[in-house]
Amino acid sequence: MAQLTALPVLDISRFRTPDTDRAAFLAELRSAHEVGFFYVTGHGVPAALRDEALTAARAFFALPEKRRLEIENLNSPQFRGYTRTGTEYTAGSADWREQTDIGPEPAALGTGPDDPDYLRLIGPNQWPSGARSATR
Numbered sequence: 001m002a003q004l005t006a007l008p009v010l011d012i013s014r015f016r017t018p019d020t021d022r023a024a025f026l027a028e029l030r031s032a033h034e035v036g037f038f039y040v041t042g043h044g045v046p047a048a049l050r051d052e053a054l055t056a057a058r059a060f061f062a063l064p065e066k067r068r069l070e071i072e073n074l075n076s077p078q079f080r081g082y083t084r085t086g087t088e089y090t091a092g093s094a095d096w097r098e099q100t101d102i103g104p105e106p107a108a109l110g111t112g113p114d115d116p117d118y119l120r121l122i123g124p125n126q127w128p129s130g131a132r133s134a135t136r
Contacts (some may be wrong), residue, residue, distance in 0.1 A: 003101035004131050007033055007035065007037055007038055007039055008028065008031065008032035008037075008038040008039070009029055009038065009039045010025070010029060010032060010038055010039070010040055010041070011040075011042040012039045012040055012041070012042045013041070013042025013043075013044075013085055014041055014042065016042075039107065051059070053117055060100060060128065061087070061098070063128065065084075067099060067129070068082045068084075068098075068128070069082065069084075070126075070128050070129060071100070071128055072084070073101060074124075075126065076123070076126055077108065077120060077123065078108065078120065078121050078122065078123035078124070079101060080102060080103065080123070080124070080125045080126055081100065081101060081103070081125070081126040082099075082100050082126075083098060083099050083100070085097060085098045086096055103123055103126045105123065105125060106122055106123065106124070107119075107123065107124065108122065108123030108124065109122050109123070130133075
């Protein structure tokens with residue numbers, strides 16, 4: 001792989017037109033995946049909302065670890081919440097990152113033994129004490 005001088009930029013607005021070259025976009029996505037990070041443009045999310053999300057993320061990760069662990073993803077059947085550095089593994093090695101997984105706020109599905117496993121990932125987020133969710 002050539003030396004990286006900038007993070008890849010993927011413009012997803014291309015999928016709003018019928019003449020999108022899906023194969024070319026997927027090739028770019030695979031290439032960006034090799035880098036590990038990329039920017040997404042053309043998503044239509046307003047700048048004010050992006051700024052609010054970044055502010056909330058910075059505030060969350062500035063909390064003491066005890067507060068972040070209130071919403072550790074191990075407490076959620078949907079694996080929503082906080083993951084500490086070194087507790088997720090990729091290719092047998094601990095990842096050097098911490099993260100918070102969130103998503104839409106539907107009620108958890110009542111799944112049965114014959115349902116696909118991914119359905120149990122649908123459900124509510126966890127929020128730290130004193131925080132407000134998008135649905136509150």
